[in-house]
Structures are given as C-alpha cells and as structure tokens.
Amino acid sequence: MSAPKLYASHVPLAPLSRLFLGIGSAVTAITDPRRGDMVAAMGETTAIGPVLENIRKRMDSDIVGKRLLEEKPRISNETIDRKWLADLPEGTLGKHYSNFLDRLNTSPDARPAVKYINDLDHLYVMQRYRETHDFTHIALEQKTNMLGEVTVKYFEGIQYGLPMCVSGGIFGGARLLRKHRQELIDKYLPWVVEQASNARFFMAFDWENHFEKQLSEVQKELNVARMKKQQDELTGFAENIDDLANRLKNALNKLEERKAESPDAPGNQLGNSQQEKQPTPYREKIGKLSGEVVDSNPYSRLMALQRMGIVQDYEIIREKTVAVVGVGGVGSVVAEMLTRCGIGKLILFDYDKVEIANMNRLFYQPNQAGLSKVEAARDTLIHVNPDVEIEVHNFNITTVDNFDTFVQRIRQGSLTNSRVDLVLSCVDNFEARMAVNMACNEENQIWMESGVSENAVSGHIQYIEPGKTACFACVPPLVVASNIDERTLKRDGVCAASLPTTMAVVAGFLVMNTLKYLLNFGEVSHYVGYNALADFFPRESIKPNPFCDDNHCLIRQKEYEARKASETIDLEIQEPEEEPVVHEENEWGIELVDESEPVLSSESPNNSGVAEGLKFAYEPAKKDNVSGDLSPAQAATHDLMQSIKDKLVQEAQKK
Incomplete structure (x- = not known):
C-alpha cells in the first residue's frame, strides 16, 4: 500500500x-x-x-x-x-x-x-x-x-x-x-x-x-x-591587456615626439587636416513632413500616398507609438520597416543576443554578434531614421517583475505618456505569446500576432481586438491546450529552419496591416496566412470563444456585446444629387439633349424620321412638287419613283 x-x-x-x-x-x-x-x-x-x-x-x-x-x-x-x-x-x-x-x-x-x-x-x-x-x-x-x-x-x-x-x-x-x-x-x-x-x-x-x-x-x-x-585564462588576459596598453602608450609617445621634431612633416600635416575635418551627421532631424520631390527628402515617396488619395493624412504616423515584442527574424524587419515609414516611437522588447547563427536572416550584421538584439537594433535604426524615438528593454517579459514592467509600458509608453497605439508580437514561443495575450486582454489593448512555422515555408499574421475577435487563448495551439512545457520539446543538435524570404513576407504583411490600422485606409485583415509551397494566402475572420480560459477575454466579450447592443442604427438615406450632363464641343456638331425635359423650339415638330433627341445639321432642299408634310426620306423615295415613271413614259412615246 x-x-x-x-x-x-x-x-x-x-x-x-x-x-x-x-x-x-x-x-x-x-x-x-x-x-x-x-x-x-x-x-x-x-x-x-x-x-x-x-x-x-x-x-x-x-x-x-x-x-x-x-x-x-x-x-x-x-x-x-x-x-x-x-x-x-x-x-x-x-x-x-x-x-x-x-x-x-x-x-x-x-x-x-x-x-x-x-x-x-x-x-x-x-x-x-x-x-x-x-x-x-x-x-x-x-x-x-x-x-x-x-x-x-x-x-x-x-x-x-x-x-x-x-x-x-x-x-x-x-x-x-x-x-x-x-x-x-x-x-x-x-x-x-x-x-x-x-x-x-x-x-x-x-x-x-x-x-x-x-x-x-x-x-x-x-x-x-x-x-x-x-x-590562467584571467591572468593571461590581464597580462595581454597590460602589454597592449604599454605598447599603445609607447606608440603615442613616439608619435608626439615626431610631431614636435618636424611640425611641417607631411604626416603631421595629414594629421592636422584630419583633426580639422569634422564628421558630418548622416542627416538632421526633420520637423515637418513634406511632399517635395527632391533627393534630400526621405518622406517624398511616403507623402505621395496622400497626394494620390490612398491616405488622408500621412503625417499623423509621427504621433503613433508601436511596441514590438521579439526583435528576431520577423521583429527586426518589422522594426526597420516602421522606422523607414516614419513611425513616431518604437518600444522594443527582447532578452536574446545577436549570434552568428542569425546571419541567415535579415537586418543584423556579423559585427553585431554578442550584442543584445534590442541594443543592436536601436544602433542601426537611429541611423536609418533619426526622427524615430526608440525605447528598448532587454528582458524576458514572461517573468513576474518584467511582465509588470511590460504592462506599465503598454499603459504609459506613448509619446504623450499614455497608452501605446498598437502591440506587435513577433516572438518564437508560445509562452511569450500567452504573456502578450494576457497583458493585452487585461489592458483592453489591440495587438497583432505573427508567426513562422518551424519548416520555414509558411506563416501568418492575426489582428486581435479583445472581445471582438478571438484572442490567442480562444483557439490555442495543441502545445498550449495540452499544458506542455515547450522547452521539453527541444533537442540538442536540432533547430527550427528559417528563411529570410518567409520572414520578410510575414513582416511585410504585418507592417502593411499595421499601417492600414494606424492611418485608417484600406481594410484591416483579421487573419492572413501564407503557404510558400503553393503560394496560397488564406484570409479568415475568427470570432472569440465564449468558453475561453482567459477571464479577461470573457470580460471583454461581454463589454463588446454591450457596446453593440447600445449602438443605434441610422437608416437615413440621402438621395444623390443629379448633376447636369455636360458634353464637350466637337467637330461633328453632335449634341446631347436631356430627355427628361422637353426641347423648347420655335421650329416645327421633328418629322425628319431620325431617332428622338437627334436632328440633321441642315434640312435638304424641298421641291415644289413634294408635299411639305413629307419627311426627307419620303421625299427622296418620291423623287426616285417619279424619275422612273418619267423614263418609262419617254420610252413609250418613242415606240
């Protein structure tokens, strides 16, 4: 027992x-x-x-x-x-x-x-x-x-x-x-x-x-x-550092001695020239967006969207704040795209470091290996567009303390110290996705989720509005639903596949959906999938699960239903105003007449035999023997019959 x-x-x-x-x-x-x-x-x-x-x-x-x-x-x-x-x-x-x-x-x-x-x-x-x-x-x-x-x-x-x-x-x-x-x-x-x-x-x-x-x-x-x-390693390292410092100090002393001995030497002149030449900044910050088409304007092609009527006011993008969770294969490209689009502020969350193994993806460079991803991303992005404010957090949001900080930045991370405009999830594990889902459900924050499959040939993006659409916990993956620790599924020597192509496609979909949401143009997609093997792009809309395990999701669903029930439906229909038809002048003298109004004319009623609304540019000359009430076509037929009759009479007289 x-x-x-x-x-x-x-x-x-x-x-x-x-x-x-x-x-x-x-x-x-x-x-x-x-x-x-x-x-x-x-x-x-x-x-x-x-x-x-x-x-x-x-x-x-x-x-x-x-x-x-x-x-x-x-x-x-x-x-x-x-x-x-x-x-x-x-x-x-x-x-x-x-x-x-x-x-x-x-x-x-x-x-x-x-x-x-x-x-x-x-x-x-x-x-x-x-x-x-x-x-x-x-x-x-x-x-x-x-x-x-x-x-x-x-x-x-x-x-x-x-x-x-x-x-x-x-x-x-x-x-x-x-x-x-x-x-x-x-x-x-x-x-x-x-x-x-x-x-x-x-x-x-x-x-x-x-x-x-x-x-x-x-x-x-x-x-x-x-x-x-x-x-031994530490002692050797310290000795190497001391040796290097001494050698550098000696080299500087010799250089100073040479400068003092021959101030006009070519090498010294070169040194003075280099000191006088100050590094020029990549570009100054731009206060107001302009649509002026010049080589020095980085926003001219973006403002063209406004000129073409796609976006009503593109400049409001500089007031928007987006939080990006996960700055890896998808998240780093998303951050770069938003930076190039001129977003007002980016908040980046990631705890990982750049590795040489990441070089098959976009954005990061080998010389950044060993740096934290958020720091490396910030150093790159501020040179791409210095107008964008970039805030970074190098921690794991799934821990208790860091989760609280993450929620606090959602509440107060915007340019006005208020709620951010959008949260983008670009993480590669379900635990982090559930953490983002929990935070956004609690704060009633709209967010978008993205992912790429382990075989690197499919991916998806999903728009999640708490209460209105399904949250991540409404239709969880099998690993989450089975309460399995995904870390136990990893094996030594085995890693997921990744392609820069798939990640770039998913990042492009995510940023395009983000721009449509922030700038209010086009239709924001609730779910877009991508299957690279068949070039298949399914597009769906997923409703929330009334039995979701997330209590805050259930609360948001009730709030959304209450809002829908309280909305009044305005059925007022406005009649479109009719505009008069204007026809340009043309060399053929063709005119359009409004059929809804009678044509007022001092001339006799139309008996020309042509369709209603049309008239001859001139009337054919009438013969005396033709009755005035005949149409031109009848008169022509009458003349033809008369000429035939006259010929028959002449032939009969000759016989």
Missing part, C-alpha cells in the same frame, strides 16, 4: 510503483537530460531515506544549517526581488544569479515541487537542494552545458551522496564528446574532487543572505578555489 498524503503536492507511491518510476525516469533523464520533470522524478525516487537523513544531520550539525532547517526559508519569486538583484553591482553573487536566470530564460519558480518524498523531515532537504542547485553552478563557475552539468553533478554527488548526482556524473560523462571527456578526466575531475572534499557543506549555506557580497568573497567563505584553467 502507498503512504498517506502528507503535503499538498505529495504523490504517495507504493514500493513497486516507486521502483518502476525510478527506473523509467532514470532511463529518460540519462538519455535526455533536458527533461527536467524526469530528472526531478529520478532524484526523488532514488533519494532513499538514509541518504536524505545523512544530509539533514550534516545540516543540523552546522549552525547555519540548523537555522535553515528550523526556519525553512524558500528561494522563489515571492522571497527575492528580481529587479533588486538585477540592479546589484557587477561581480556580486546576486548579480551573477540574476544574469544566470536571465541567460537561461528561467526563474526560481521553474523548479518543480517535491512530490515523491514520504518523510516531512526530508521534504525540505530535497526542496532546498533543488532551489540551491543554481548557486552551485555559480560558485564553481560552471556553465550549464554538458561538461559543466557533469562537473556540478560530481561535486554534488561527493558532497551529498544523492544517487541521482552520482549516476548523472557517471552517465553524463560517458555521453561527452571524446575531446570533452578527456578534458573532464584530466582537468575537471581532479579539481572538483578536491573542491568537494575541502569546501564547506553547500546545503548548510544561506545563499540568500550573501547576494550583496562579491562572488570572490563568497568563494572564500565556502573554501572554493577557482579552477587553474580559469585562473
């Missing part, structure tokens, strides 16, 4: 069930270490009572560890201030921890709750181990790649004796590439064994009370020495 349920998340297991779960989770965790749920299950089901009891006793024998067991402090988003951590000075433990979480796009709450521990005394031990695992990485200065994880697992296995850590180190090391495996054996293992044996017991250390200390101070308290490789 299984044990009784001891705490909220507890899942009591019978011994046989525990054995099967332990074996299954161990196999899955070893073959795929990114399956965090299986790693957690393996850790708990293999953490036998004596091992956890030994950890608890070691904590209890330490003055700090004893206090931790008594007070049971937690490390979560509720107990630590992420914003405060991010603002700490560089080099502090808290700053390292903040950067660690941001780099992995995670949070303290991402660690799963303990489920399978059947002893309340051991419950906190296992929970504390999970919440402090990240600090072990930071203290040992080990990355979260395979080699770093294996090193940390060996350390924890030696210090804690947890079966999961021991097996993780052994089997993880076996999965390393030959080069890394040899490096593990030669460098990492000797070092980590020494540190784990000599260092203070990590489970009995109150990490949360040392955030403001420099990491080097914390390492001294823990009796952890940096790996010799890291020390």
